[in-house]
Amino acid sequence: MSDLLITGATLHVTRAAGDAGEPRPGETADVLIRDGRIAEIGRIADAPDGVTCLAADGLALLPGFVDLHTHLREPGREDAETIASGSAAAAAGGFTAILAMANTSPATDTAEAAELLLDRGRTVGLADVQPVGAVTKGLAGEELAELGLMARSRARVRFFSDDGRCVQDARVMRRALEYLKPFGGVISQHAQDANLAGASACCHEGEISGRLGLPGWPAVAESAIVARDVQLARHTGSRVHVAHVSTAESVEVIRWAKNHGIAVTAEVTPHHLALGTELVRGYDPVFKVNPPLRPREDQEALREALADGTIDAVATDHAPHARHDKEHAFEAAAFGMLGLETAFAVVHDLMVRSGRMTMSDLVRRMSIDPARIAGLTEHGRSIAVGNPANLVVIDPERAVTVDAAVSNSLSRNNPWHGMSFTGAVHATILRGRITALDGKVHDQ
């Protein structure tokens, strides 16, 4: 276990449950890490022998980011992404933990599959890979997967999702929510009513889809499921998490549910915050994603909801695809876009530099709250003595221009290519070890 001294960093911390004695936000301090935990905070004149030193003057030290929504493609599509390459992209993007979605081939719907993923993630060692369990066998939406066995496994699965597909059947959703209660599980729902937005729906339904002649994906196909699910959460007393919220209508429903004390949480992706439906006008499948990019009014509602806390977390929905799966006609091309390496820059620029959120808010939305939602006790903790040293060092002033050709991911479906943002990840630290420095990964 590595020891590390971080010097001169500005600490942006928000009190997390169970933590005490942390410094005030904005304070500058040196942080000494021993055996993967924070050992000392303050003025530390000299690095003790054998301790690596990371100079962070003018930089910000935050708890490492936690992604509730990553697609790793292993097992099954190792040509698009592997646990190793996805972990590398996560580390480069400032993430110390990622929740690996279950829609691999085969799906993560057994304890054995979950443990395999966990173990491979540990072997790679660039980020904690926390398996997401499927809600239903083979993500087919019919029979419950072995939720209890996955929960009891070494992977300790608490976060379940059929993501990529929606749990359509209200009865199946209800049973799953009830069944999860003894072990405090949560279901992350990909909200898409298949009758309103079928498999061909590939573009926000509106004037642009009409002009382009593309099958539309109407906003109501999402909000109708969100409305049903918050009622099921109320009825069962269980927790529902809404994945990749994309519409103003869904935000309204979630706000209403939270005001009524219903146990619902929600995430939004950087691309739904920042990119609009007009980008599909050129039929470039790099902008094809599910749910689709939405109009300006939806983006604005999502930004407002993220700022006011109606939406709890930013999640990337990092969805790598082999080039040939994106080079079909728009309707036949694969859904999804990369997100791990760009998430911080986009959210920082769009939400913090614009003044809509503080850096502490960003820490809540990208680290503390996603860790809490997923039940990860070793992540999203404040910078305090005794806490695990899962951290990220940020350069808030550095400008970056995204180049799709430069990535730790095996895929290149990057919608941010050519765009510039202010704010960059300098270093990512997992249990005291530097996993990435300025985008370059440090293997074990």
Place this chain on the structure above:
Amino acid sequence: MTKHLLSSADLTRTDVEAILATAASMHDVQRREVKKLPTLRGRTIINFFFEDSTRTRSSFEIAGKWMSADTINLSAKGSSTSKGESLRDSVQTINAMAVDALVIRHNQSGACQQVAGWVDASVINAGDGTHEHPTQALLDAYTLRSRVGQLDGRHVAIVGDLTHSRVFRSNVITLASLGARVTVVAPPTLMPAGMRDWADRDGFATSWDLDEVLDDDTPDAVMMLRVQHERMSGGYFPTAREYTVGYGLTRPRLARLLDRKPEAVVMHPGPMNRGLEISADAAESGASIILDQVSGGLAVRMAVLYHLLAGEETAA
């Protein structure tokens, strides 16, 4: 003129006028005993059809041959899943053969635009999914102008399944560029999403009531769109007879149209569902210019090939 013809929006009014003027002289060639022109000698045109078509493909093929181009037809099943050969792979082998033009029909919207980004050849959209069919709009304009003259201020009603119609999407652009007023008529379920905003922005009218349009603002031309039978199972409307009662060009409706405007014409891009969107009487009546549309198609496609490929040389 642009390098590619991907959308009717690629053409200015001047472009459209030039193509229609060339089409008129090409139409004369069609009536000659020897129809061959040397215009595109040495040029290679590939008709790459990912979707079945008889009329459009044969008319592009004959158009190329009459202008002395080497034309080759290729068929491929459009892949509907992400598992088949990618569109890019399909066209890149063709591109490697250094052809001059690719005429593409595809069952998915936007395919031609994507291909244009990957190949060196001129790409001509011969119908892409439910997006556009620019040469159809040009031949419709050509046929209409042959019958009614200049279109400035003329009123054209386009009636039927707008949601799934590439003919409508191209026509609404080309007709507007020639100064026509357009009203599109369909039941709400067969109007594309965002229709009101689109119509407001582009300056055409929409209606759910065909009789009202015929009565209150009698069109100079009524263009009936094909209603695909599979739409009925999609729940877009209850039954064929209910559709016909609301939106078909029935014998009484044709009489109503001609009563108010005896010189009005009836169009249909084909293939027709007689008895559904158009009655046999309407299709066969003196007002019908449906067969002229077929004959004009060849001349218009010759004109398009000429303008995109022949450069400064003379036409006929």
